[in-house]
Amino acid sequence: MAQFVPIKLDVSSPEYAQWRRDHTPQGNGIPQLFVVRADGETLYGRSGSLQGPDLPNMLIAALQNSGRILSAREAQSLIEAADKFVEEKEKGNYESAIKAISRVRKIGEPGQIPSYSKPAMRVNKLVLETADEVRSQLKELATQIESDQVDIKLGAMLAYLKLRQDFGALKLVKSDLAGFQKKYTLKENKQLTREAKIIENANQANTKSKKTRAIESLNELIDQTEFEPVRKEAEKKLTELQQEMGAG
Numbered sequence: 386m387a388q389f390v391p392i393k394l395d396v397s398s399p400e401y402a403q404w405r406r407d408h409t410p411q412g413n414g415i416p417q418l419f420v421v422r423a424d425g426e427t428l429y430g431r432s433g434s435l436q437g438p439d440l441p442n443m444l445i446a447a448l449q450n451s452g453r454i455l456s457a458r459e460a461q462s463l464i465e466a467a468d469k470f471v472e473e474k475e476k477g478n479y480e481s482a483i484k485a486i487s488r489v490r491k492i493g494e495p496g497q498i499p500s501y502s503k504p505a506m507r508v509n510k511l512v513l514e515t516a517d518e519v520r521s522q523l524k525e526l527a528t529q530i531e532s533d534q535v536d537i538k539l540g541a542m543l544a545y546l547k548l549r550q551d552f553g554a555l556k557l558v559k560s561d562l563a564g565f566q567k568k569y570t571l572k573e574n575k576q577l578t579r580e581a582k583i584i585e586n587a588n589q590a591n592t593k594s595k596k597t598r599a600i601e602s603l604n605e606l607i608d609q610t611e612f613e614p615v616r617k618e619a620e621k622k623l624t625e626l627q628q629e630m631g632a633g
Contacts, residue, residue: 539618
């Protein structure tokens with residue numbers, strides 16, 4: 386019984402009237418026995434007493450459909466992870482948001498945690514919504530990357546590489562990201578993809594040594610690329626890095 390929270394209701398009370406609107410039993414007799422899951426799903430609802438082994442057997446069957454039962458510590462971990470995820474995502478720190486939510490993998494894969502508790506369902510909802518957002522962006526980028534205009538194609542590739550950087554650790558979209566790469570960046574777009582990666586690596590450079598290497602790579606790219614949009618984007622990023630290095 387430790388996994389259940391007993392609640393008694395007087396059938397003449399307003400509380401019971403509300404309860405009946407959400408949980409309708411089979412039969413109208415008294416007593417009425419319900420087992421309700423954490424998400425509000427009625428697992429058992431009938432009138433009449435259960436005799437002998439019927440009650441424990443029913444409770445065992447209900448537990449099998451109740452999902453994982455969390456400890457107080459696990460529930461708190463999920464709450465904190467979800468709060469941090471929302472905070473970082475609102476700031477645009479998507480990679481940090483994914484790292485925050487991934488810390489609960491010992492409990493279950495975010496987005497697929499087998500629990501009906503509110504903290505678990507909140508984590509699942511946040512991750513599933515994010516996965517849908519990534520897939521929607523990939524769909525838009527797929528249209529852009531098929532353009533005949535190199536500048537549009539380059540922009541789509543850079544956006545994809547940023548998307549992969551930010552959300553690549555999210556298990557629910559790994560196959561979507563990999564599928565996009567296989568379809569759009571490894572065939573006729575191979576050279577443009579390679580050059581876009583150089584620019585994106587420069588965008589991600591966050592230390593002095595990385596910025597120095599990025600400057601070298603961008604200079605080589607500017608000299609060698611046959612794509613004018615790539616040259617312009619590389620020159621723009623090169624100027625930014627040189628200014629940052631000079632300021633440092």
